Each structure stands twice: as C-alpha cells, then as structure tokens.
Amino acid sequence: MKYLALILSNLKRHKLRTVLTMLSILVAFLLFGYLAAIRTAFTAGIDVADLDRLIVRHKVSLIQLLPASYEARMEQVEGVDEAVGQTWFGGYYQEQRNQFAQMPVKPGEFMDMYPEYVLADDEKEAWLNTRTGAIAGSQIAERFGWKVGDKVPITATIWTMNDGSQTWDFDLVGIYESGEKGTDTTQFFFHYDYFDESRPDWGKGLVGWYTVRIDDPERSAEISAAIDAEFANSQAETKAEPEGAFLQGFANQIGDIGFIMTSIVAMVFFTILLVAGNTMAYAVRERTNELAVLKALGFTDTGVMGLVLGESFLLTAIGGGIGLALSWLMVSAGDPTNGFLVVFFIPGRDMIMGVVLIGVTALVAGILPALQAQRLHIADALRR
Amino acid sequence: MAGPFNWISQVASVSIFNVRTLPKRLGSSVTAVLGIAGVVAVMVAVLSIAQGIVRAMESSSAPENVIVLRGGATAEMMSGLGGDDVRFIAEAPGIARNEDGAIASAELFVIIDVKKQSTGTDANVPLRGVTRAAPVVHQDFEIVKGRMFEWGLNEVVVGVGANREFRGLSVGDSIEVAREQWPVVGLFEAAGGVSEAEIWVDAAVLQTAYRRGNSYQSVFAKLESPDDFQAFKDALTADPRLNVRPMREEDYYAEQSELLYNIVTGLGTLIAVIMGIGAVFGALNTMYTAVAARAREIATLRALGFHAGPVVISVLLESLLLALAGGVIGAGLAWLAFDGFTAATLNFASFSQITFAFYVSASLLVQGIVFAMVIGFFGGLFPAVRAARLPIADALREQ
Numbered sequence: 001m002k003y004l005a006l007i008l009s010n011l012k013r014h015k016l017r018t019v020l021t022m023l024s025i026l027v028a029f030l031l032f033g034y035l036a037a038i039r040t041a042f043t044a045g046i047d048v049a050d051l052d053r054l055i056v057r058h059k060v061s062l063i064q065l066l067p068a069s070y071e072a073r074m075e076q077v078e079g080v081d082e083a084v085g086q087t088w089f090g091g092y093y094q095e096q097r098n099q100f101a102q103m104p105v106k107p108g109e110f111m112d113m114y115p116e117y118v119l120a121d122d123e124k125e126a127w128l129n130t131r132t133g134a135i136a137g138s139q140i141a142e143r144f145g146w147k148v149g150d151k152v153p154i155t156a157t158i159w160t161m162n163d164g165s166q167t168w169d170f171d172l173v174g175i176y177e178s179g180e181k182g183t184d185t186t187q188f189f190f191h192y193d194y195f196d197e198s199r200p201d202w203g204k205g206l207v208g209w210y211t212v213r214i215d216d217p218e219r220s221a222e223i224s225a226a227i228d229a230e231f232a233n234s235q236a237e238t239k240a241e242p243e244g245a246f247l248q249g250f251a252n253q254i255g256d257i258g259f260i261m262t263s264i265v266a267m268v269f270f271t272i273l274l275v276a277g278n279t280m281a282y283a284v285r286e287r288t289n290e291l292a293v294l295k296a297l298g299f300t301d302t303g304v305m306g307l308v309l310g311e312s313f314l315l316t317a318i319g320g321g322i323g324l325a326l327s328w329l330m331v332s333a334g335d336p337t338n339g340f341l342v343v344f345f346i347p348g349r350d351m352i353m354g355v356v357l358i359g360v361t362a363l364v365a366g367i368l369p370a371l372q373a374q375r376l377h378i379a380d381a382l383r384r
Numbered sequence: 385m386a387g388p389f390n391w392i393s394q395v396a397s398v399s400i401f402n403v404r405t406l407p408k409r410l411g412s413s414v415t416a417v418l419g420i421a422g423v424v425a426v427m428v429a430v431l432s433i434a435q436g437i438v439r440a441m442e443s444s445s446a447p448e449n450v451i452v453l454r455g456g457a458t459a460e461m462m463s464g465l466g467g468d469d470v471r472f473i474a475e476a477p478g479i480a481r482n483e484d485g486a487i488a489s490a491e492l493f494v495i496i497d498v499k500k501q502s503t504g505t506d507a508n509v510p511l512r513g514v515t516r517a518a519p520v521v522h523q524d525f526e527i528v529k530g531r532m533f534e535w536g537l538n539e540v541v542v543g544v545g546a547n548r549e550f551r552g553l554s555v556g557d558s559i560e561v562a563r564e565q566w567p568v569v570g571l572f573e574a575a576g577g578v579s580e581a582e583i584w585v586d587a588a589v590l591q592t593a594y595r596r597g598n599s600y601q602s603v604f605a606k607l608e609s610p611d612d613f614q615a616f617k618d619a620l621t622a623d624p625r626l627n628v629r630p631m632r633e634e635d636y637y638a639e640q641s642e643l644l645y646n647i648v649t650g651l652g653t654l655i656a657v658i659m660g661i662g663a664v665f666g667a668l669n670t671m672y673t674a675v676a677a678r679a680r681e682i683a684t685l686r687a688l689g690f691h692a693g694p695v696v697i698s699v700l701l702e703s704l705l706l707a708l709a710g711g712v713i714g715a716g717l718a719w720l721a722f723d724g725f726t727a728a729t730l731n732f733a734s735f736s737q738i739t740f741a742f743y744v745s746a747s748l749l750v751q752g753i754v755f756a757m758v759i760g761f762f763g764g765l766f767p768a769v770r771a772a773r774l775p776i777a778d779a780l781r782e783q
Contacts, residue, residue, distance in 0.1 A: 031655065275663075
C-alpha cells in the first residue's frame with residue numbers, strides 16, 4: 001500500500017485524461033447494471049418462482065377457460081395440497097392505456113398460496129369480509145394514487161357485467177407489499193364470488209388457470225402428469241407444469257427482443273472498454289522514460305509491473321464502482337417504461353458479476369503495458 | 385490580411401495538414417472510430433426492431449379497409465359479435481361489393497399453443513376463422529405453397545411468418561384443435577403484414593370446434609373509398625341494434641403496435657444515449673491526445689499569423705471526420721447484419737405472436753450518422769478550444 005501515493009500521483013499526471021477514461025469505464029458499467037435490470041424484467045419472475053407451485057392451464061392455450069370444478073378434483077390428486085383458480089380480467093382504469101393485471105381469486109386460499117404478497121392482518125380481514133373488496137400491489141396503487149378505502153372503478157374489456165354494464169366498482173381494502181425481491185406489485189385481486197355472480201351466463205363457473213401447491217417439489221413432473229391424466233379425454237384437457245417452467249415459457253414468447261437487446265449491447269460494452277484500455281496503454285507508453293528511472297533507482301521488474309497494473313486496477317475500480325452504483329440508483333428510481341416492466345431491479349448475482357468484470361477489465365487493459373514495463377531495459381529506455 | 389478568403393484558406397490548409405498527419409495517430413483514432421461505430425450500430429439495430437414492427441403493422445392495412453369490434457373492445461380477442469350484428473354491419477353504407485356480395489369478412493380470433501422454433505416452448509399463435517371475403521379484404525393475400533383450404537373442411541393454411549418461426553406448421557403437418565387433427569394444406573403471404581403470423585381456417589369450422597354458435601369477434605371490410613369512413617362509422621354507431629366500435633384498419637393496427645413500439649423505442653433510445661455519452665468521453669480523449677501531440681505545430685502556425693478560428697475549426701473537422709467514419713461503419717454494419725432479420729415476439733395488445741423483419745430504413749441510417757456527428761462534435765469542441773488557447777510561447781518551448 002505504500003506505493004498508493006505513487007500510483008495516485010501517476011494518475012494525477014494527466015488529470016483530464018484520467019477523468020475521461022474513468023468516465024468511459026463508468027458509462028460501460030452503468031450500462032451493464034442497467035441492462036441486467038432490463039434482462040431481469042424481460043424474464044420477469046423466473047428467479048422467484050416457487051418450486052412447490054405448478055401452473056395448470058388449458059392444453060390448447062392460456063386463453064381457453066377451465067371449469068371451476070377442476071379445483072376440487074385436482075385437490076384429490078395425490079401430492080396436491082391446494083389449488084387456486086385465477087382468471088384474466090383484462091380491464092383498465094379510467095383510460096384505455098391504463099391497462100394492468102386484474103384477477104378474481106378466492107382470497108383466503110390465494111393469500112395462503114402466495115406468501116410473498118404481504119398484506120396487513122386487518123386489511124386481509126377486511127378483504128375476506130367485503131364482497132366487492134379488492135387489493136392492489138403497492139406499485140400500481142402508487143401509480144394511480146389509490147389509498148385504502150378508495151372506490152376503484154375498472155372498465156371491463158372482456159367481462160361486461162350481466163346487466164350489460166361495462167364498469168365494475170371495487171372497494172380497495174388493502175395494498176400488498178412485496179415479500180421478496182422480484183415480487184410483482186402491479187397486480188389487482190378481487191373476489192371470485194363477486195366476479196362469478198356478476199358476469200354474464202356464458203362465462204359462469206369458468207376460470208383461466210390454476211396455481212397448485214404440491215407437497216414435494218422433487219415429484220413435480222410426476223404430479224403434473226397425474227393432473228393432466230385426471231382430465232385427459234375431457235372437453236377441457238390440461239397442461240400442468242412447474243411455475244418456473246411456465247414463466248420461462250412465457251418469457252420465451254417475448255424472447256427474441258430481450259435476447260437481441262442484451263447481446264448487441266454486450267458488444268458495445270466491450271467496444272467502450274477497448275477504447276479505455278487503449279488509452280491506458282498509451283498513458284504507460286508515454287512514460288517509458290520515467291519507468292526506466294524508477295528501475296534505475298532500484299525498483300524491481302515486478303515492482304514496476306505492479307505499479308502499472310495497480311494504476312489500471314485503481315482507475316477501473318473507481319470508474320466501474322461509480323458506474324455500478326449509479327446504475328443501481330437509476331434502476332431504483334423506477335423503470336423507464338412507466339410501469340410496463342413490472343419487476344425492475346439488478347439481481348445480486350449480476351452485481352457480483354459486475355465486480356468480477358471490473359477486475360477482468362483492469363487486468364486485460366493493464367497486462368500488456370505492465371509486461372512492457374517489466375521487460376524494460378534501463379539503458380535502452382533512458383536513451384530514447 | 386484578414387478577409388473571408390484568407391480565413392477559409394487558413395482553415396483548409398490547417399485541416400489538410402491535420403488529416404495528413406492522421407496515420408501517425410492511427411491507434412487512438414481507430415479506437416475512437418470503433419467506439420462510435422459500435423454505438424451507432426447498436427442504436428440502429430435496436431431501433432430497426434421497432435421500425436420492423438411498425439412496418440409489419442402498416443403493411444397489414446389498406447386505407448379503405450375498416451375493422452369493426454364490439455363496443456369497448458380494444459382487441460379482437462376480447463370482442464364478440466353475434467350473427468345478426470355481422471349481417472347489419474355488412475349492409476352498412478360505403479362497403480364495397482363484388483359479384484359475391486359485400487366485401488366484408490366476419491372473423492373469429494383465438495390463439496393456440498404452438499412450439500417456438502428457437503426454444504421449443506409454447507407460443508400464443510393466432511388461429512383465425514375467416515369467411516369467403518377474407519382473401520379479398522386482407523392486404524395482398526396470396527397462397528405461395530400448396531392450396532387454399534376447402535370451405536367447410538377441417539383444413540388450415542398457415543402464414544409464412546408462422547411457418548418460419550414455429551414448429552410443425554409446414555404443408556403436410558397438422559395442428560391439434562378441439563382434440564382433432566387439422567391438416568396444413570397451404571402457406572400464404574400477406575405483404576409482410578401481421579396475418580403472416582397467423583393460421584387461417586374456415587370460420588364455420590372454428591365456430592363448431594369452439595362451440596361458438598353463430599358468433600364472431602370482428603368484421604374486416606373494404607369500403608368503396610377511404611372517404612366513406614365517416615358515413616360508415618356514423619351509420620353503425622347510430623344503429624340502435626348495434627353496440628360496435630368501427631375503426632380504420634390503419635388506426636387499429638397503429639393502436640395495436642403502440643405499446644410495443646414505445647417500449648422498444650424508449651429502451652433503445654435510452655441505451656443509445658448512455659452509450660453515446662460514453663463515446664463522447666472516448667472521442668474527447670482521442671482529440672485531446674491529438675491536440676497535445678501537435679501542440680508545437682499549432683503554436684508555430686499561430687506564430688506565423690494563423691487565426692484561432694481556423695485552428696478551432698480544423699480540430700472540429702478532424703473530430704467530425706472520425707465520427708463520420710464511425711457513423712458510416714456502424715450504420716453500415718447494422719444494415720448488413722440486421723436488415724431483414726426475421727423474428728417473432730409477443731404483442732401484448734393482442735396477446736399473440738407477431739412475426740416481423742428488422743427494418744433498417746434510410747431515415748434510421750441518417751439518424752445513426754447524425755448521432756455519430758453529434759458525438760464527434762462534442763468530442764472535438766473542447767479540445768479544439770484548448771488548441772486555440774494554447775499559449776504560443778510555452779507551446780513552442782515544449783520539448
């Protein structure tokens with residue numbers, strides 16, 4: 001560490017160049033962190049999928065409805081603890097562009113199924129007891145400025161009421177928070193009973209899909225097969241799969257765009273680093289003379305190499321560190337699409353990856369100049 | 385000794401001198417060019433996704449075409465029209481007619497799971513039940529392989545986009561619907577529009593399979609002329625028997641692609657701006673180095689009586705030249721690598737897959753090069769000012 005002062009004074013030699021190089025590294029790492037969040041958003045929820053949960057949907061497609069009576073039959077299947085139905089309501093709030101996810105559920109079973117949706121006890125109690133009661137995620141409540149106790153009218157696009165009216169009125173009795181990182185807090189849940197009574201006859205007794213809790217994640221394939229077998233050759237055959245596989249499949253539907261975005265940007269990340277690396281190499285080359293003087297003063301070959309590498313590490317660590325920190329701040333400030341990317345955060349794994357990448361970058365950028373410095377012959381260099 | 389001519393000739397001579405010494409600073413110049421090229425390539429590539437989606441939507445529509453959905457429905461999937469509704473709509477004023485009657489196709493729209501070619505996971509592929517006017521109404525519908533399905537039979541034709549992106553949709557394959565196998569008998573094109581991601585079947589067959597009775601979800605129709613739309617719309621909305629939402633096809637598709645377009649463009653622009661800032665730092669470094677390396681020459685010129693202006697401009701020109709090279713390389717690379725690249729994604733508005741080709745339009749190329757020049761301008765400005773402000777005596781004395 002006693003050489004830190006020497007390294008620092010080297011960096012200060014061309015302050016402007018040092019700062020500019022640092023800034024380009026900063027931008028590269030800022031981008032790295034930000035893209036990690038975007039990629040996470042496009043593969044929303046896969047990391048937080050519960051191994052104990054299966055998703056059961058209609059075999060032909062997710063939009064085909066399943067009988068509500070399947071719930072009881074599924075709960076008879078060996079290995080199944082609990083099944084909860086959900087249905088895509090597809091309404092909007094006030095304006096057509098304010099679309100978000102609303103689902104009718106059976107509140108008690110639902111809260112047991114999803115412990116990651118955290119609701120205060122009194123709010124939970126109120127929800128269970130209010131037929132027109134609904135709960136909203138904290139993010140969506142904030143977006144529309146909803147408070148507990150508000151009346152929230154939702155305009156239906158699919159499910160008009162049986163009296164022909166298009167607007168459903170709900171009482172917001174609770175706002176749920178996220179219990180773990182990556183939980184979607186942009187959803188809105190209300191009573192299945194209210195939904196089923198008020199919807200037109202053609203839809204009564206049908207639900208969109210089921211979430212099923214199983215007692216042993218090891219047996220998820222076996223239990224999925226047993227559920228599908230239960231409904232084989234019926235009018236509504238099912239497809240059961242682990243929640244993670246279901247979410248992965250859904251992410252693959254968007255797939256291409258997320259993949260293309262991240263891969264091309266990875267390319268540019270390296271271009272920016274190339275520029276920074278080149279500048280560092282230049283800075284060392286320019287100083288050949290001084291390095292030779294250091295050696296003449298008694299610095300060992302390894303010592304001089306260490307000095308150069310140290311400079312590269314310090315520069316990259318400061319630039320990259322600030323870049324990662326800034327990306328974290330930017331991501332915390334919210335997603336750039338105003339609520340479309342429902343989960344938006346940088347996973348810890350990617351932060352660690354970023355730190356590793358700082359080390360790798362410093363090494364790659366510094367190793368050639370460092371080796372040059374190590375091999376320098378005093379006499380030759382001083383004569384230049 | 386002033387005078388515009390003299391001034392311009394000073395700019396020219398300093399600039400030529402700069403450019404001729406470029407090879408001496410090859411290393412740092414090339415990295416600056418590459419940095420800018422990378423930024424521009426990414427920007428053009430990402431924005432070409434958005435352009436491609438919009439182009440697919442635009443080629444789906446014709447100015448005289450209309451679509452009618454149930455009132456309040458924002459997409460076909462959530463719409464529903466009865467057999468009577470459909471008849472009233474087809475009788476509305478303004479609808480074009482041919483020997484088979486009104487050119488209006490009542491359609492059903494559902495999705496089925498088909499495996500994605502690239503990942504093998506299920507994707508929401510649109511299955512459209514059509515009536516006889518459909519091949520006339522939908523833009524440039526053309527069977528390119530096999531044949532059209534027989535009306536009344538469980539046969540389907542598949543869009544070329546769907547055929548390319550999803551498994552098991554070639555002529556000779558069959559799809560499973562309502563526990564029956566429906567053979568694929570033909571492939572069709574539709575001017576690169578969204579229909580190309582769809583599977584088509586006789587609406588009557590689909591009604592039976594899905595037990596939809598005589599109901600439909602949308603009516604696509606051709607008007608005599610685009611100008612007839614207002615009258616057509618007024619007639620439908622005034623009709624007490626109907627609760628429908630008539631739209632120009634153009635507006636409908638614009639609405640369908642709005643969300644996706646905004647997301648891709650928004651993210652693309654944000655990323656491009658961040659990268660652009662990074663590239664400005666790179667360019668600044670390069671140009672400061674270039675100015676520093678030439679401090680003595682610049683001081684000599686100034687001592688000889690050259691003005692500060694020409695020196696500033698010459699440095700800026702050099703920076704812009706490097707940026708131009710980077711911009712052209714980057715935009716060119718993006719064009720070569722991505723123009724026409726086909727992909728599929730989920731359109732959230734319709735909850736179904738659309739297929740499209742990346743579209744690097746001329747205006748996108750220009751945008752990319754302009755963006756490069758902006759980077760070059762900021763990257764050159766400060767070093768240029770420094771060059772002009774160099775104290776002549778000090779600079780001449782430097783080693």
